[in-house]
Amino acid sequence: MNTKELIEYVAKELVEKAEAVEVKEIKGVxxxxxxxxxxxxxxxxxxxxxxxxxxxLRTLVKAIASRRGGETVxxxxxD
Known part of the structure; x- marks a missing residue:
């Protein structure tokens, strides 16, 4: 499971309208x-x-990123 999928999964478990959850990934250098x-x-x-x-959730995402290669996330x- 990649980071984007993890964020999406956790968010969908938290909300009532899971179909409205969307995660966009914007990559920089x-x-x-x-x-x-x-x-x-x-x-x-x-x-x-x-x-x-x-x-x-932000802490979790940053911990995963630092373990996988140190990208700034x-x-x-x-809204």
Whole structure:
């Protein structure tokens, strides 16, 4: 499972409208940006109380990236 699939899987498990979850991967020279979009009614579930869920997901994604080769990785939630 690659990083994009992992983000998509976790997000779909958190939301009620899983069909609206989409992850776009934007590759740069030494960085990758993942843009996560979901239904506006599910935004709170993805972000979590005080941003705890999205912070945990970002930490997980960065840990995976550093283990796989040290690319700079960012995860953005697009509303």
């Amino acid at each position: 030494k960085s990758v940006i993942y843009e996560l979009t979901c239904d506006p009614s599910d935004m709170g579930r993805v972000i979590g109380k005080d941003g705890r869920i999205i912070k945990a 960012e995860l953005e939630v697009i």
